[in-house]
Amino acid sequence: MFRKKINFKGRKIALLAIAAVLMTIGCQKDDICPESTATTPLIKVLFFDAENTDQNDPKSAINLKVKAQIIENDLITRSTVSAINLPLNTNVGENTNVGATTYEFTEYARVSGDTEPNTENPPNTDVLRITYSIAEEYLNRACGYRVLYNNIQVEISEPEDDTSGNWITNITVQDSIIDNETTTYFFIYH
Amino acid sequence: MKQLLTFLFTISIFFLVGLSTVDAQTQTDTLKFKEKYGLRIGTDISKLIRSFVQEDYSGLELMGDYRVYKNYYAAAEIGNEKLAFDTNTLAVTAKGSYIKVGADYNAYENWTGMENMIIVGARYGFSTFSQTLEQYSIYQDSQYFPPNVNTDPIESKGLTASWLELIVGIKVEVLNNLYLGGNVQLKRRITQTTPRNFDNLIIPGFNRTYDDSFFGVGYNYGISYLIPLYKKAKN
Numbered sequence: 001m002f003r004k005k006i007n008f009k010g011r012k013i014a015l016l017a018i019a020a021v022l023m024t025i026g027c028q029k030d031d032i033c034p035e036s037t038a039t040t041p042l043i044k045v046l047f048f049d050a051e052n053t054d055q056n057d058p059k060s061a062i063n064l065k066v067k068a069q070i071i072e073n074d075l076i077t078r079s080t081v082s083a084i085n086l087p088l089n090t091n092v093g094e095n096t097n098v099g100a101t102t103y104e105f106t107e108y109a110r111v112s113g114d115t116e117p118n119t120e121n122p123p124n125t126d127v128l129r130i131t132y133s134i135a136e137e138y139l140n141r142a143c144g145y146r147v148l149y150n151n152i153q154v155e156i157s158e159p160e161d162d163t164s165g166n167w168i169t170n171i172t173v174q175d176s177i178i179d180n181e182t183t184t185y186f187f188i189y190h
Numbered sequence: 191m192k193q194l195l196t197f198l199f200t201i202s203i204f205f206l207v208g209l210s211t212v213d214a215q216t217q218t219d220t221l222k223f224k225e226k227y228g229l230r231i232g233t234d235i236s237k238l239i240r241s242f243v244q245e246d247y248s249g250l251e252l253m254g255d256y257r258v259y260k261n262y263y264a265a266a267e268i269g270n271e272k273l274a275f276d277t278n279t280l281a282v283t284a285k286g287s288y289i290k291v292g293a294d295y296n297a298y299e300n301w302t303g304m305e306n307m308i309i310v311g312a313r314y315g316f317s318t319f320s321q322t323l324e325q326y327s328i329y330q331d332s333q334y335f336p337p338n339v340n341t342d343p344i345e346s347k348g349l350t351a352s353w354l355e356l357i358v359g360i361k362v363e364v365l366n367n368l369y370l371g372g373n374v375q376l377k378r379r380i381t382q383t384t385p386r387n388f389d390n391l392i393i394p395g396f397n398r399t400y401d402d403s404f405f406g407v408g409y410n411y412g413i414s415y416l417i418p419l420y421k422k423a424k425n
Binding site for chain 1: 275277278279280326327328329330331332334335336338387388389391401
């Protein structure tokens with residue numbers, strides 16, 4: 001009788017061990033969002049020469065500074081590049097899915113703290129107002145949701161009290177639906 | 191002194207093990223011990239404890255089984271649960287009711303007079319529930335703009351799920367007709383309706399789900415009482 005009882009207890013312990021393992025699996029924290037997941041896309045922008053529109057021959061913007069109007073920090077601080085990735089503000093107003101992000105693109109940006117005027121190539125700021133509608137899409141439990149953009153439009157203007165004229169001559173929107181990061185969406189001619 | 195302790199120990203062992211045994215031995219002094227058949231009803235204690243301890247959980251499960259033939263039992267559970275689940279990017283709650291019906295097989299060869307069980311069982315489970323996305327944030331690789339966090343709860347009602355379940359467990363008669371038991375459950379989801387543009391992250395009765403997997407796990411720690419209806423000799 002006693003042996004039988006112990007035997008029974010042995011099986012009980014084995015079962016409890018299985019239970020413990022299953023519970024550990026059951027309670028484990030979900031994985032972090034893998035980097036390969038396509039989340040909220042950035043807008044790929046390429047710069048071209050206004051006179052030479054060959055798409056295989058981009059032209060860099062010199063000492064480009066990019067900054068959103070509502071953000072204090074620069075997105076790009078004075079670098080010479082022919083391709084950039086622009087994030088859009090996904091915070092839209094309540095009860096609407098229409099959003100807007102306004103960027104200042106400055107060519108020949110000054111080194112910060114430099115007050116001496118550059119007469120040859122003075123800084124020139126153009127304002128790009130990008131409007132779009134957003135659609136939220138569920139990815140998985142680790143990444144949560146992402147945003148896709150539809151009906152994207154761009155307007156160029158001059159900041160107030162700027163008389164230097166636009167350095168950007170034209171922008172073309174290649175695809176008004178933004179749902180990946182492999183397509184180049186904006187071509188900027190300057 | 192040592193003898194006395196041994197004596198007391200032995201007595202206590204008999205006392206603990208054999209309340210039902212003593213009963214059986216006194217009333218049937220024959221070779222053929224008669225086993226009890228009847229309806230056993232109980233509740234899952236772990237869900238009661240979790241309801242008190244965990245702030246974001248409340249649940250109740252009633253369970254019953256009926257010994258149909260020898261080692262075969264018809265078994266069912268009904269329950270109601272409110273569960274919560276959150277990750278770095280979202281938080282959900284779900285509440286609803288479920289029913290599980292199936293059968294248990296007692297794989298334990300009992301020593302005469304004992305009626306314990308090692309259970310291997312199967313269930314079909316069905317749950318009807320609602321899920322509320324309490325808050326979520328938009329996942330963005332770029333941190334340039336302030337995070338987009340939505341804190342307005344979005345409730346999806348009328349969701350359902352069904353699954354098959356494999357159960358392994360034990361039931362021990364601790365007092366006459368009173369059983370304590372535990373089991374672990376491996377679940378395999380068959381059908382589900384999901385909210386629009388979302389997924390079922392938790393399902394009452396099924397517990398949490400896994401992305402890209404149909405499986406789930408569960409456990410039960412129950413107390414139950416046997417209402418004996420008749421007795422039948424063990425063959």
